[in-house]
Amino acid sequence: MRIAVCIKQVPDTEARLRVRRDGTWLDEEDLPFVINESDEYALEEGLSLAEKTGGEVVVVSLGPERVREALRKALAVGAARAVHLKDPAFLGGDALATGRALAAALRRESFDLVLTGSQSDDVGYAGTGSVLAGELGWPHVWLVMGVELDAGGKSAKVTREMESGMNEIVRVSLPAVLEIQAGINHPRYASLKGIMAAKKKEIAEIGPGDLGLSPEQIGAAGSRLEIVSVALPDSGAGAQMLEGDSKQQAAALVQKLRNEARVL
């Protein structure tokens, strides 16, 4: 089975986030980047399905130069090769512009299955995989918590997460796009051997011209959304912050919970 896994490199949200001077995005200097969390699970799902079916995984990502590091990591855990949509014209896209570009890249090969994460941890549109499926004319399932290939490889039984702790079980024909939810599996770590092998694997760089796309169809120019500012969220009344060392904070909290909130 030929499987493509689309991954995104995103800022590590555990890091200290600073807004850049023009106020429209984060200051990316010294900002650590990681593979998007649900995309790591998508990659693991792709690798394990490829192992079961004797296939291979091609990892695909759109982004600037730094994205090579994410692709190398994916190659180190077992992807066979990588495709990097690397051109400034691709950047700053909304789900529609990015989905369009990824679909054009995937259409150059023949895949039986495309996996993506369910949502990016930066802008979080949660739509790129579904748009991509629409562009390819394939069925899709969002928020996937289980994949079982049917005998014959023409369809798959897919578990889709719903609200309130319920799952829906559906069957989709293949090829399809499955947007994987975090927690579906246990992503593997790269071995030293894998890291060494990754250095020799191919990362193909492609631009809009290779895909027959004009710059106004993709990236910021091809998007309907424009981020005009990022800032700390509006807070409610805000919490009463308790100061001091741990012991003082604990004592203050117990006093407040007893006498103010009256819940102890």
Add this chain to the structure above:
Amino acid sequence: MAKKVWVVLQQRDGQVARMSWEAIAAAQKLAAELGAGKPEAVLLGEGLGAVAAEVARRELAAVHLADAPALRTYTPGGYVAALAPAIRAAAPDFVVFPHSYQSVDYVPRLAQAVGAGLLPEVTGFVSSGDGLLWKRPILGGKMQAEVRVKGEGTVLVSVQAGAFQADGVKMGASPAPISPLATDLAAVHPDREVLGVEQAGGEKIDLTKADIIVAVGRGVGGADKMGIIEELAKALGAEIGASRPVIDNGWLPRDRQIGSSGQTVAPKLYLAAGISGAIQHLVGMKGATTIVAINKDPGAPIFTVADYGIVGDLHEVVPALTAAIREAKG
């Protein structure tokens, strides 16, 4: 030309989801802001006459009903096939959806099919000299973006749960007319076979009945570090809950999960330790009477919903708190 606002409602087995009323509230507010007429609502399903009549009591210009056996069970293929021609023909400026696990599954695909813009998970909007600025959370709720829509044509916008108030929906002076949605229902076919629905993770602990919940997040650092949490829960007589990363890492079983994909709780006291407060968690617990947050990151969004906050290492604060509670209780 006058602006047009539509709102697509979510229902399951004839029950209108609470988020649908919030979406109507958002659509009414948006229509007023744009100087548009009253919004038009769309309902999809089978046998929804009574539901449509209930919806029509709200201040709406019309209720459009797509009633077909192929829409009885939700599938993205069915919903997109029913909605796309109608949206293309009427060309509303905005179509409002509740931001739910169902809408996120099909609305991006609908945007792609219609050639519309896609603006997911907004929490509000403000007018600016340059048109509307939409607010939406980014970076797991640690930041908020203001987003402008550019270009021409319909935009599909989904509103986050709780961002607009369901009880703020305006009722109409007289019922809105109910008409069939202008689409070809014969062309509506599901694109997936729905085999069934099951409880995720088997047997279940009911956290909704707990008066006090100690909830633990990624910050606890591992299953082997859970002892101090158990001690605190014991001292408080509390149940233990968790945010999603704890469950995904296997540190606690899935029936302890609180949030949009877990249980929704509203205890008297909710103590969140090492939980940053992604929106998916907040929707499951912000109804708690008193919320305490302990987190090492002063910028963690959990502090925006908390009543009391402690910035510190939970591995120090939690044992200190356990000791203080034991002392207070004698």
